[in-house]
Every structure is written in structure tokens, then in C-alpha cells.
Amino acid sequence: MTAARVLEEKLASLYRAGGRIVGGVYLGKGQEAFSVALGLQLSKGRDIFAGLIRDQAGKLAFGEPMLDATRTYLGSALGPMRGRDGNIHRGRPKEGLPAMISHLGSMVSVVAGMLMSRRLQGRLGDAVGASAIGDGGTSTGAFHEGLNLAAVEKLPLIIAVANNQYAYSTPNNRQFACANLVDRAKGYGVEGYEVDGKDLLACLQVFQHAISRARAGHGPQMVVGSLLRLGGHGEHDDASYIPDTIKHSEHGRDCLQLAEECALERGWATVTELAALRESSQKEVDRALAQTSREPSPDPYKESWRALATSALVDEEK
Template structure:
């Protein structure tokens, strides 16, 4: 059964999107203030798609978000504290300061912790789904999120083919945000549309306007239903524009004005806000209040995380193996 985007669900979706956007804005500020080690990667412009994926998933499903999936992560159960702890390097974060920024997850809870290699998460989701089937579970689904750049990798090809052969309940969500770092789509693929690839793999494709929450919602709900009902992998391609640089170190000067002014350049947050007020009866004042309280909650979380400090390299465990006695103790620090 598809879940409708009604007054209740759109409020939830919008709140996740808003939190993700506000969190991104604060992370950008923290980055500029020098409070963050390494990079900061934002999901600006991709919240509508991301939240639709996160809310199509249920507890017990598998989710492999990519770098611009703050909204989807929140919808799947990630806390703002987890996100901030990872970005600020708190030892209390999900990766305990061993990995940072968008590289975070809680695999035991179904949220995979991405590695940097694009496309590599898809087969991990496949394997988790195969395992669930072997264990006799039913009704489950997995979602792997990538950008259009990852569709050029061998890992994408191998994993989508594998999912199709195994008829796995996989949503492979491609956010075509027009640039892989600075590489335009013309240098990334030569097919007319990325959905054209689906036929070659024998999977169903869905194309959606990634700036429009309602379209994203309906497409993801429909694809999820098909996947759960045994119709195999669903390839979803959303057209949108990354409304920021690849990371905050990147001013995205290569994004053309034409692109910014085209359909994909619309801000999904603004469109969602209009949808909330014009179609679902929310007032501007109400939305403004949410924004203020979200901002306040995020600031409160930042103050908590900043007090937690960083990891202690001298008391840190340097064992890479779970089997303690097999860890080589060659490194002088390792005891």
C-alpha cells in the first residue's frame, strides 16, 4: 500500500527537510569558523528526494545513504546529535572519531556507514537483503543512494546486475544533481537519460522531478511497494541540482547560470513550503515557528557536542581486528 502525502506525513517530511537544511547551514558556519576537521558536504537541494527515500523505509530495512542524505538519515532514525558528533569528531559519535563528516552509520540498525568509493555501498545492501532472505525474513527492503557520477563505476554495474539476478527488493536511488564534483553530465554518460540504463539490467525505472516533494514522495512510495511485493530492483532517477559546492571548500563556480535558472535549479525547500501553505493548510507563522525551534534545538546540540571534546590518542584502542589476540602489536603506540 502506498502511503499518502497527507497533512500528517507532509508535516513529518517537511520537519526532517527543515532540520537537515538548518543543520547543513550550521555545519557550513562551523566549517568556516574552523571547528570542523576535514570537509563538510551538504545536501542542499536534495532534501525532498532524500526524505522521500528515508520515509519509504521502515525499521528493519537497510539504508545506504550518500553524502547528501541528511534528511533521509533523520527520517530513518538518525539523531541530530549523532550527525553533529560525527562532524565535530566527538568520541561519543557513531564512528567514535575514527571516521568523520558524512561517513557515519549504525550498521546494526540497518544504516550502512559509507566508504568514499562511489557505488561500493550498493552490493553491501544487496548482501544484507540476501541474508535477510536466507534467514527467512519477509517484507523488507533496502535503499542505496548514489549520484549520477557513481553510475559510471564498475561497482554500480556489478551490483545492479547482481540485484537484478537475485531479484532483490532494492531501491537504487540516483540523485542526478548535474555535477559530479565539477564534471557535467555530458562527460559522465552518453545515454539520453539514466533511466535508459534500466532495460539493460532488466529492472524497472522511475523518473522523477527531484525538486518536487510530492512527486518524489509518490514515486518512492510506488517503487517501494513494487520492491516489497517482489517485483525486483527499482531504479529511481531524480533530476535536481546541487545547490552548493561538492563540499564547502568548493565555490561551484562551474555551475552555469542557465542551469541555476532551469527547472532543476529550483529549491525543493521553497517548493515544499508553498505546498505546505497552499495545499495543506499550514500557516507561514507556523512554519516560521518550526524554523526557530529547529534552529534552537540544533544550537543546543552543538553546545553539548562541543563540550565532549575530541578523542584521546593515548587511551584509544588501536586494534583493527575484532579477534583481540590476533592484532599485531607492531606499532609502538599500540598496547
């Protein structure tokens, strides 16, 4: 959580400085506990994790190298997308990290398809696939189609719904009429859970249970975490549409601060150790950005613009 927060703070400052980052910057501030609780309990190389624009913490916990993030944001030709794609559209599908599609609901279908593919090839084993989505994304057709398929086929799919109260600027009461998003799970015959998305321990416990249920053959599991993104939709957005009453409500509390307070209360860390953790994260971020800044950008005259899926460009032949 700390590493993700420090990295994104630096990326935001580079975006505001102008020129260093092309495209938008979308921060996961306020969502790190919910995201990391899922990514931490998945196994890279076995499971699938499709994080979205606010899942930097979960991706790091799953095992994404920080250099993959900095290289994609700064357009390095040595990154996983070779500087050829948007800064958040990065991934390594062979390692269980599919590249994000901006039509966010689509990732539910993508992960369901990856699980079906493995099953048909006889290599699914006890693997699970996790797809992150926001409250707004649950209103898309792809979400419903993908979840329906997963439910009928009893796929080991985890749907992590981060209900941050707003789909860009549209509040919950203009998005859905059900009392709670977790109610939608029942309509598909899917097991659903609600959790305080700011509470790291609660999130860890709920995801542990959901993942174990999916691995045991109980089909898709939906986890809805209530929280608030502590900023705009992206760095281009001032979030002026969010009332101060919500910003200063229980929803608006900082999950990283709450996790630090919990660690101190339980004796898991001292103030000095927490400060050292942030300092080491800062050094890791600085090293990654310094290395990336020295790396080449794609050369339009030498680069092959064929799709990365072309046989001559598969990962092992880079």
C-alpha cells in the first residue's frame, strides 16, 4: 500500500509538471486496502489478476515489477508494452496479468474467457481469476454477460467491486436502484459479500474466504467494498461534484492511515518502522524512475508495428 501510494504521488507530480507523461493519470488513493487484500492472496504464475486504473497496490502485491509501471507511464521501449500503448494498458498475459481494456466491464468477460480456455485445455487446476471493477462498471452489458457466463459455468472467478460512490461524477443513487450492489450477486446465483473497503484486515479476511470458496468449486464470488476515492476521477478532475459532507464522512477516511494506526495499536510496527517503510518505498520509486528515464523510447523508423501477439513478437522471442 505504501509503495503504491508513493509511486502514484510521484506520477501525479510528473503529470502536473507537464511533458513527462502522455495521457491521463488515475490514482488509487483510498482504494489501496481493498486492492492489495486481493492481489496479495493470489499466486502469480497460477492465478489471474485483472486490475483496473486504481489497482496499482493490488498489482504490486500480485507481483508486477514496479519497472513495468514506470516504463509504461514514461513510454520506455523496454516496458511490457514497448512504449506502444496507453500508460494504464499494460500487462503480461502469460503471467496472469491481462492488459486492461478501457471499456472496464470487458475485463470480467476477458477473465472468464481465460478461465474457460484453461479449463478446455485441461490446465485450470485450482487456479482462480480475479477481475476488479468499479460501481459504475457493474452497469455495463459486458459485466452482466461475463458474470452470467461465469455463473452458469461455475468458473472460479472473483469479482472485486470497489464501490467508491461515484462513476466518474455520477453518484450511486443515479446508477442503480437496488439497496446494495452485493444484491446483484443473488440474481446470478453467485455468492456475495460486503466489506468496509477501508479496513485492511476485514478485506483480507473476506477475500481469503471468497478465494477459498472459488478454489473449492463453488463458482464465482462477488466482493463489494465500500470506500471513496480520495481525489478526482483522474488528475485532470478536481472532484468538485463530491459534497464535503461525503468527503468528511466515514467513507472518506484514508485506508493507508487506518492500516498504519492498526499496525501501531496491535504492536505490529513502530512509528520509526513505518517511517522507514515510506523512506524505502521512496527510494525504490526514485530508482525505478531514474532507470526508466535513461531508457529509449520506441523508434518509429525501426519499430515493427505488428500486434504483439504476432508469433515473431511473443514474449520468449523479445
